[in-house]
Amino acid sequence: MSMVNDEKIPNNVDLAQDKRLQRALEQWQPDFLSWWREMGPEGFQEREVYLRTAISVTTEGWAHYDYVRMPDYRWGIFLADQVPGRTIGFGDLLGQPVWQDVPGEHRGTLRRLIVTQGDTEPASVEQQRALGHCCPSLYDLRNLFQVNVEEGRHLWAMVYLLHRFFGRDGREDAEELLARRSGNPDRPRILGAFNEPIDDWLSFYMFTMFTDRDGKYQLLALAESGFDPLSRTTRFMLTEEAHHMFVGETGIGRVVQRSAELAKLSKNGNPREQGGIDLETVQKYLNLWYSLSLDLFGSEISTNAASFFGAGLKGRAKEEKFEEHVCREGAVVMEIPEQGRLVRREVPLRSAMNEVLRDGYVEDCQRGVDRWNKILAESGLSFRLRLPSRRFHRQQGVFSGLRFDPDGRQISTEEWAKRQDDWLPSASDRSYVKSLQPRAIHERGKMANWIAAPAKGIDGQPVDFEYVRLD
Numbered sequence: 381m382s383m384v385n386d387e388k389i390p391n392n393v394d395l396a397q398d399k400r401l402q403r404a405l406e407q408w409q410p411d412f413l414s415w416w417r418e419m420g421p422e423g424f425q426e427r428e429v430y431l432r433t434a435i436s437v438t439t440e441g442w443a444h445y446d447y448v449r450m451p452d453y454r455w456g457i458f459l460a461d462q463v464p465g466r467t468i469g470f471g472d473l474l475g476q477p478v479w480q481d482v483p484g485e486h487r488g489t490l491r492r493l494i495v496t497q498g499d500t501e502p503a504s505v506e507q508q509r510a511l512g513h514c515c516p517s518l519y520d521l522r523n524l525f526q527v528n529v530e531e532g533r534h535l536w537a538m539v540y541l542l543h544r545f546f547g548r549d550g551r552e553d554a555e556e557l558l559a560r561r562s563g564n565p566d567r568p569r570i571l572g573a574f575n576e577p578i579d580d581w582l583s584f585y586m587f588t589m590f591t592d593r594d595g596k597y598q599l600l601a602l603a604e605s606g607f608d609p610l611s612r613t614t615r616f617m618l619t620e621e622a623h624h625m626f627v628g629e630t631g632i633g634r635v636v637q638r639s640a641e642l643a644k645l646s647k648n649g650n651p652r653e654q655g656g657i658d659l660e661t662v663q664k665y666l667n668l669w670y671s672l673s674l675d676l677f678g679s680e681i682s683t684n685a686a687s688f689f690g691a692g693l694k695g696r697a698k699e700e701k702f703e704e705h706v707c708r709e710g711a712v713v714m715e716i717p718e719q720g721r722l723v724r725r726e727v728p729l730r731s732a733m734n735e736v737l738r739d740g741y742v743e744d745c746q747r748g749v750d751r752w753n754k755i756l757a758e759s760g761l762s763f764r765l766r767l768p769s770r771r772f773h774r775q776q777g778v779f780s781g782l783r784f785d786p787d788g789r790q791i792s793t794e795e796w797a798k799r800q801d802d803w804l805p806s807a808s809d810r811s812y813v814k815s816l817q818p819r820a821i822h823e824r825g826k827m828a829n830w831i832a833a834p835a836k837g838i839d840g841q842p843v844d845f846e847y848v849r850l851d
């Protein structure tokens with residue numbers, strides 16, 4: 381029996397009426413499932429997990445909780461409601477009606493944007509696939525799987541667009557989204573951060589805090605798109621993204637809280653003496669994932685970004701908050717390197733759109749850091765976490781190829797080599813973090829020693845709820 385019907389694939393895109401889409405999905409869906417079994421969460425595929433499934437776009441329907449085995453998860457296809465009379469909100473075509481189909485001249489560019497977005501989703505599942513074996517609690521295990529199945533659904537969202545609007549090219553792209561592999565030297569994922577290993581939970585929380593938050597900003601920018609189906613798809617994805625960032629921010633918050641408790645219990649104020657994570661190590665992981673995530677916005681000065689904006693394909697986050705939407709004039713003053721020195725330059729606004737989007741992201745990250753620092757202040761500790769300079773450890777954009785310290789001061793290659801391990805997780809930091817917890821914690825309500833319990837459970841359930849049935 382076909383797996384492609386409204387019962388198996390909850391949707392609001394008229395799947396039952398769309399024979400072409402059905403045929404494309406009938407090909408792709410079994411390949412997706414084999415990919416999920418091969419590259420999805422390792423060792424827990426047959427377990428029942430207390431998961432949220434989106435079964436409609438209404439407020440009651442998009443958060444339906446029940447026990448489900450992950451391969452039976454009902455990955456759905458949802459577009460946020462159409463806004464009647466919606467017009468393009470920025471760029472050269474400001475005020476014109478949005479497109480319900482792909483304009484021929486933008487076909488290649490839209491395909492690239494959708495493929496790039498789509499590629500990150502399965503990549504993150506691959507990166508996180510072994511984490512179940514060292515989970516700090518059942519609560520966290522469930523959150524990991526929730527994030528994983530929803531990233532799977534985000535892949536479905538992009539595959540829907542490829543199948544529905546891009547014909548045979550789109551079908552080929554959709555297959556390739558299942559063929560690339562995170563970290564594989566021969567067929568890597570497209571963007572840098574998605575090829576980095578995530579093999580401990582501190583990295584996982586940093587990733588969901590900082591990298592999923594890049595997702596939020598990219599989705600906000602795509603939600604402005606003049607290609608209405610892309611706008612509607614990404615708007616619905618954003619509703620799921622909030623939980624991913626919640627997992628990251630509260631995860632780090634719980635680590636910070638526990639580290640503060642353990643610091644007080646130890647003779648020298650070092651949580652490591654009590655089997656916890658010291659705040660210096662937390663800062664190094666933060667430096668790493670924040671800088672990798674800054675790279676995901678692309679270069680500070682980008683002709684791609686300028687043409688995406690001009691053509692009405694990708695706007696700014698919450699475009700309506702800006703005063704002026706054409707942006708043919710205007711400039712952003714940036715300090716950029718020229719011949720090895722930082723100089724102030726005026727960059728035409730459209731070419732600076734990646735940096736404008738990054739500005740909002742940086743502010744959003746800072747709010748999270750402030751909340752962590754509040755936990756430290758309330759614990760009476762003087763240590764504070766902070767975001768490093770945007771220039772620190774960059775591999776994309778105008779600062780790549782040069783070396784900067786976390787304060788943004790330019791330094792020599794020799795100094796970088798000497799100090800690198802003070803700023804980024806060293807091999808010994810990584811093995812320490814991994815050594816903290818030799819086995820997964822499976823007892824209901826119990827937490828690993830290095831992390832505090834969450835303030836409350838999921839979906840109104842208690843913290844000691846059986847979030848994953850392991851027997």
Ligand code: BYC
Nearest residue numbers: 497500504571572591592595598675676678679682684685
């Ligand atoms: N790594 O003008 P440039 C998410 C490439 S996360 C490798 O600087 P542009 C999620 C770039 O492709 C959100 N390559 O940048 C989170 C270009 O290549 P070509 C994902 C990079 O084009 C957690 C060249 O460098 N969504 O959803 O303005 C879990 C020069 O490009 C990188 C999107 O990314 C990099 N970091 O902007 C799960 C939205 N950065 O053309 C999911 C769609 C740049 O020379 N993508 N390059 O071959 C875009 O809007 C743009 O492609 C980018 C780059 C913002 C990524």
Ligand code: FE
Nearest residue numbers: 501531534595
């Ligand atoms: Fe996603």
Ligand code: FE
Nearest residue numbers: 592595621624
């Ligand atoms: Fe996400």
